[in-house]
Amino acid sequence: MARILKKNTFHESLKIQFRVIGALLMREILTKYGRHNIGFMWIFVEPMLFVLGVTALWSFVRSGHAHGISVISFALTGYSSVLLWRNAVNSCAGAITANLTLLYHRNIHILDLYFARLLLNLTGTTIAFIFLMIFFILIEVMVLPKDLLLMFEGWFLLVWFAVSLGFVIGSLIEMSKFIDRMWHTVSYLMFPLSGALFMLDWMPENVREILLWIPMVHATEMIRGGYYGDIIPTYYDPFYLICINIVLLFCGLLLVKQIQQKIIP
Numbered sequence: 001m002a003r004i005l006k007k008n009t010f011h012e013s014l015k016i017q018f019r020v021i022g023a024l025l026m027r028e029i030l031t032k033y034g035r036h037n038i039g040f041m042w043i044f045v046e047p048m049l050f051v052l053g054v055t056a057l058w059s060f061v062r063s064g065h066a067h068g069i070s071v072i073s074f075a076l077t078g079y080s081s082v083l084l085w086r087n088a089v090n091s092c093a094g095a096i097t098a099n100l101t102l103l104y105h106r107n108i109h110i111l112d113l114y115f116a117r118l119l120l121n122l123t124g125t126t127i128a129f130i131f132l133m134i135f136f137i138l139i140e141v142m143v144l145p146k147d148l149l150l151m152f153e154g155w156f157l158l159v160w161f162a163v164s165l166g167f168v169i170g171s172l173i174e175m176s177k178f179i180d181r182m183w184h185t186v187s188y189l190m191f192p193l194s195g196a197l198f199m200l201d202w203m204p205e206n207v208r209e210i211l212l213w214i215p216m217v218h219a220t221e222m223i224r225g226g227y228y229g230d231i232i233p234t235y236y237d238p239f240y241l242i243c244i245n246i247v248l249l250f251c252g253l254l255l256v257k258q259i260q261q262k263i264i265p
Contacts, residue, residue: 020107024099024116032120048128054079055132069232073142077227078196080129081158081220085194086187087125088162091117092170093180096263103263110260114170118163126155146229154222157238160245161215167252171259195220200235208235215244 055075095113102108136142145151172179194216200208211217218236225234 016107017112020112021115021119024102024108024112025119028116028120045128048132050083051076051079051128051132069228070142072136073227074199074224076129076132076136076142077224078220080125080132081216081223082191082194082196084122084125084129084155084158085162085165085216086191088118088121088159089166089169089183089187091121092166093173093183095170096174096259100263110256110263114167114256118166122159122162126159129155145227146231147226149226151223151226153238154219154226154236157222157241157245158216158219161219161241161248164245164248164252167256168248171252171255174259174263175255190214190216193217199224199232201233212237212240215241 055072092114095117096103096110099113102113103110133142133145137144169179169183173183193211193214195211195214200211200217200221203211212235218238218241221234221236222238224232225236228234
């Protein structure tokens with residue numbers, strides 16, 4: 001008699017999916033950070049040390065204040081935002097090549113590889129940002145944010161942007177090594193234009209209109225708007241960023257599907 005294969009229910013499939021991503025996440029942690037010294041704590045210690053070093057350098061150069069606001073809060077919100085999207089997208093580059101043998105397992109797909117790396121980087125940067133903000137508030141070099149909800153909205157939209165762009169760049173790099181070299185150049189160029197080094201209020205109106213085409217600028221302005229409140233004017237359009245994220249996510253999923261069909265483990 002022919003053997004009838006039982007299909008998993010949605011709940012069972014979801015449990016398998018969580019186990020797969022959890023296992024991949026543990027593998028990434030052990031591969032990247034190992035079991036020695038502080039181990040997995042490097043997930044958030046590494047971005048925290050980078051942001052802390054940049055913040056200290058800016059404070060020294062700018063003597064504590066710039067344009068009437070604290071340099072520490074300005075550097076923390078700016079560089080944390082850059083690390084969030086840049087490290088997340090970079091983690092997707094080469095994710096398939098590095099884990100190609102894992103695709104022999106029928107429960108592991110390309111999206112699982114991306115999700116594991118994205119989750120690792122996004123979690124680490126978020127924890128580092130929250131920890132440093134609490135630390136600076138406790139030692140009274142920063143004040144409490146004026147609008148936590150707006151900060152959360154900006155951070156969430158930036159996470160969404162990082163995930164969507166990660167799918168796109170990760171898939172394109174698998175199609176062409178030229179994209180890999182181009183992306184690193186483009187990411188360096190986008191760093192000073194992402195809003196980390198300036199606020200739109202400091203810019204002439206014609207320059208401001210051009211910079212508002214860059215998606216990351218909207219999220220950075222939202223995060224700083226939530227922190228500073230009415231102290232300094234901020235310019236952003238959440239609807240524009242949501243539209244960009246939807247288009248990027250759709251394109252990213254299409255590219256991942258195309259790669260999934262062509263790739264040979």
